[in-house]
Amino acid sequence: xxxxxxxxxxxxxxxxxxxxxxxxxxxxxxxxxxxxxxxxxxxxxxxxxxxxxxxxxxxxxxxxxxxxxxxxxxxxxxxxxxxxxxxxxxxxxxxxxxxxxxxxxxxxxxxxxxxxxxxxxxxxxxx
Numbered sequence: 001x002x003x004x005x006x007x008x009x010x011x012x013x014x015x016x017x018x019x020x021x022x023x024x025x026x027x028x029x030x031x032x033x034x035x036x037x038x039x040x041x042x043x044x045x046x047x048x049x050x051x052x053x054x055x056x057x058x059x060x061x062x063x064x065x066x067x068x069x070x071x072x073x074x075x076x077x078x079x080x081x082x083x084x085x086x087x088x089x090x091x092x093x094x095x096x097x098x099x100x101x102x103x104x105x106x107x108x109x110x111x112x113x114x115x116x117x118x119x120x121x122x123x124x125x126x127x
Contacts (some may be wrong), residue, residue, distance in 0.1 A: 003032075004067065005098035005118050007055050007105070011042070012091045014052035017078050021092050022056060024074045029058040029067075035117040043111070044087035055097065055117035064099050071096065098123050 006025070010017045018037060025031065037054040060067055071094040078092045097105045097118060103125060108114050 001059050001061060002064075002067075002100055003057070003059055004096060004100070005055050005057050005121055005123055006071065007053070007093070007095040007097045007107075007114050007117065008037075009040075009051050009053040009093040010091060011049045011051040011089050017092045018052060018054075020078060021074055021094060024077065025056060025058065025071075025094075028070055029060040029062075032057045032059060033121050035120040038113055038116070040113050042087070045085060048089045053113045053117070055114070055121055057121040057123075064096065064104070068096055 008018055008021060010021075014037075022031065022034065034056045035054040037052050040051045040053050042048050042051060062070065075090075075092050075094055080091055080093075084090070095105050095107065097103065097108050097114060101123075103109070105114075108118065
């Protein structure tokens with residue numbers, strides 16, 4: 001069994017899209033805990049609405065590649081527009097942050113809200 005932390009973000013109908021994403025993740029994986037969702041300012045392209053960000057800790061039998069593929073499927077189901085700029089508005093953004101105790105997304109080190117959410121879910125790193 002693999003234990004993972006997934007970062008969650010949205011700035012388009014976050015109050016609808018984040019719970020829906022959690023519901024879809026919960027159908028495929030075991031949700032252990034969800035962090036507090038925080039309002040954050042956009043990074044990079046700032047001419048857009050604030051984001052709601054947090055994280056979810058899960059268990060899965062899937063490989064890292066299988067889980068990432070599923071997260072992209074969930075994003076697509078919730079209307080993620082991949083033709084827009086990478087740092088632009090989005091219905092949902094799901095990123096695998098921690099895989100079995102190892103940071104696998106370098107954004108973890110540059111985004112305070114990701115470290116805060118992961119810490120709330122019991123993850124700490126010395127890096």
